[in-house]
Amino acid sequence: MKELSLNENDFRSFRDLIAKRSGIYFDPEKQELLKDNLLQRMADCGLSNFADYFNLLSSPAGDKEFDYLLNLITIPETYFFRDRGQFRALERFVIPELIEKKSYPGASLRIWSAGCSTGEEPYTIAMILAAGMVDMPIQILATDVSHDALKAAREGVYNGRSVRDMPQDYLNRFFTKKGEKYYLEDSIKQMVEFRYFNLVTEPYPLMEMSGWDIIFCRNVTIYFQAEATRKVIHNFHRSLREDGYLFAGYSESLRYMSNEFNTVQHEGAFFYQKGMPKKTVRKKTRKIRLRQGSTAPRAKKQGPKAVAGLKSDEVARICARAKKLLEMGQPEGASEILSPYLQESSTPGSVLLLQAEIALNQGDLEKAVHLCERILQGEPLSIAGHYLLGVVYLTWEDEGRAIEEFKKVLYLEPEHALARFNLGELYSQVGRLDEARLEYANVARLLEKMPGSLDERFAGGFSPALLIDTCLSRIRALEAKPRGTAGRRWDGAKRREGE
Ligand SMILES: C[S@@+](CC[C@H](N)C(=O)[O-])C[C@H]1O[C@@H](n2cnc3c(N)ncnc32)[C@H](O)[C@@H]1O
Structure with a gap:
């Protein structure tokens, strides 16, 4: 079957059919990849030419086969706490704001993770809500077009790659490790409902898919053509409540896709809010914070300390304590330990470096740059x-x-x-x-x-x-891409906040 060639016309027919029914668009450089996927499905269906397979996909009975093909062509890459800054904004700003607004009887919190892959994203949301002990009915719906991914998501068993960026206290609290696998606790699994849902299929069932407080759709539309992305974003706008929030992936700016959202910035993380477009709105962490059920020790508040007289092993001890808290997912505690030592010009590079790491972890990129510059002034x-x-x-x-x-x-x-x-x-x-x-x-x-x-x-x-x-x-x-082809073009433009 390998020697079959997918000619230009066949390639375009499959490419357009797939784009129409899933949004996923195959550039010419991915022709070989598409061919391999088609050959694999054709072998399973006992078909030996592309025309027969195309007819099968286009026939009324082709929907099921199209789902099998989608299992192959979708990219399932995901992990827990991916783009941590956005989850920090969710925990420290978005959820506290919603809780404050929803103080009326019968209020509930509804979150949709669209394109959830194997479940790491919706389960991260569920863990944050569980750790924060949010006291109102919560619905988390997670949808995808890949049946394989949804099956894995429901099982809730993960490898080291999926948990690589997970704060240690979440890992300890919500997972059991057996061999090389991490088993998610049932109470978190029960918070999320997984369902098949194709974001591109029209008509959009708005009756069922409306009234969301928050939609996460990250790293899904990067594989779409602009037209499909625009449609999906517009549908999200219709599906959200007034003032609802949309979290998109870092490379999925809505700038050219929609003017129906405001850009919101919280501690360096960007996301969007339904409403008349203004300019980027910078949000501060809310005074009401989610209570953390963590057992990790809290650092005591301390006044400025002199570092000049500190011996190097004392500095190492202070850094080790702060580092430990950082690894336990407590950047604030780590920062409290270091901040008394940061006032002086003689602050050791190791303290500045760790504080820069903490600032990065907290999404405060400006502070992280400033600290790195201080390090490099002392030690170019x-x-x-x-x-x-x-x-x-x-x-x-x-x-x-x-x-x-x-x-x-x-x-x-x-x-x-x-x-x-x-x-x-x-x-x-x-x-x-x-x-x-x-x-x-x-x-x-x-x-x-x-x-x-x-x-x-x-x-x-x-x-x-x-x-x-x-x-x-x-x-x-x-x-899989021919040599010398360009991916995203780089025009050297600097993208900083608010630009
Ligand atoms: C790269 S994963 C992103 C997972 C997660 N949102 C994240 O950011 O880590 C992309 C997911 O989008 C799903 N997807 C692709 N096209 C879709 C469509 N038309 N409707 C719903 N999901 C789709 C894929 O099956 C895949 O699981």
Whole structure:
């Protein structure tokens, strides 16, 4: 079957059928990938030519087969607490605001995770609500078009990759580890209802899908054509309550897609609110906070402290305490420990570095940049300072500056695996695919020879083996694209808040 060729006309027919029925659009460079998926389904259906398979998909009985095809062509990549800043905004601003507004009898909170894949996103929302002990009826609906993904979501069993960015206290509290697998607690599983729902199929069942307080639809429309995305966003607008919130992925700005939403910014994270468009609205953390059921120790508030007289082992002890709280998902506690030592010009680089990491974790990118700059003023060749600054710019989607910083790291330490990996990610984002391939290959080679070249402080739970695997799978994905093709075009534009 492999020798069958998918000619240009056949490719366009399948591409248009798939785009119409799912929104997912195959660029010409993905023709081979589409062909492989079609061949796989044709083999399962016992068909030996593309025309017969196309007729099957287009026939009245083709819906079920189309769902099987969708299982193959959808991209299920997801993990718990993906884009942490947005979940922080949910916890500290959006939910407290909704709770305040909904003090009337019979009020409930309704959240829809659209394109939920294997469930990490809706379960993250459920855990945040459970940890915050929200005291009102909650509905969390999670939908997707991939039956395979929905089945895995209902099972609630995950691997290390899915939990790599999960705060440690959530992991301890809501999961049981058996072997290499993490089993989600039943009480969280029961909070989420999973259902098949195609975002692109018209007519949209608005009666059923309306009145949402919050919709999450992240990293779904990146695979769509602009027209399909516009339709989906408009439908979300109709499905939300007045003032309801929409969380989109970082690369799914609504700027050219809709003028029906306000952009909201909370501590560096962006999301949208239904309403007449104004300009970006900056929101402060609400005074009413979700109560945290965490058992982790709280740091005591302290006044300014002199650091000049501190011995280096005392500094190390203070940093270790703060680091521990950060790893337990308590950046505020960590920050409280360090803040008394930050006033002086002689603050050690290690304290500034950790505070910058905390600011990054809290989504306060401006503060993180300022702290990195302080580090680099004192120590211009600080590898960690340049590395962290690169990560901050990467989070800020300022690819140009991020690339510059990671290159500086490699100038100072050519074996810095994470800087190379991030360069690979950036090159691939801006369409410099040959350079991306090269960096991924370099990281894999480097880590095979020297696993110790992975700086654990910044590895975010990635082991050398996992990073090698990730690089190899990135190379495979790039191999599916012809050499020299551009991904997203990079015009060097700097995207900062409010722009
Ligand atoms: C990359 S995952 C994103 C998962 C999660 N939202 C996140 O950000 O981590 C994209 C998901 O969108 C789903 N999807 C693609 N087209 C869809 C459509 N037309 N309707 C609903 N879901 C769709 C895919 O099946 C896949 O599970």
